[in-house]
Amino acid sequence: MNFMPKDQIVLLAGLDREAVRARIWAFPELSQSVQRLTAAGLLEGGDDSREVEGMPHTLSDPAGVAAARALRHITLAELLGEHLPDRV
Numbered sequence: 843m844n845f846m847p848k849d850q851i852v853l854l855a856g857l858d859r860e861a862v863r864a865r866i867w868a869f870p871e872l873s874q875s876v877q878r879l880t881a882a883g884l885l886e887g888g889d890d891s892r893e894v895e896g897m898p899h900t901l902s903d904p905a906g907v908a909a910a911r912a913l914r915h916i917t918l919a920e921l922l923g924e925h926l927p928d929r930v
Contacts, residue, residue: 843882843909847925848875853910854918856885856901864899866922869929884909 845853852875855866867876867885876898879885884906885898901907922930 845909845913846875847921848872849879850913850916851918851921851925852876852879853884853901853906854913854916854921856906857910858918860899866929867897869926871926879906 848871852867852872855863858866866872876885880887880898884902886900886902886906887898901910919930
């Protein structure tokens, strides 16, 4: 599966700490990627209180985790700097 840069940001953020992941996944400019990756089964919510208004809170395991780990050629910081410089 080919991922667009904003998809890659969402996936790599999924490997980070929960606070970082939640902040990045809430960026309005990433909402389409979050929705697309959730529909593809790579992100998932949960049955606990962290799920807000259908917002996923983790990478799915194993598919989402594997997809994020396959992006070793670039870092989250590089992608944010290039595609969302105002958010760095």
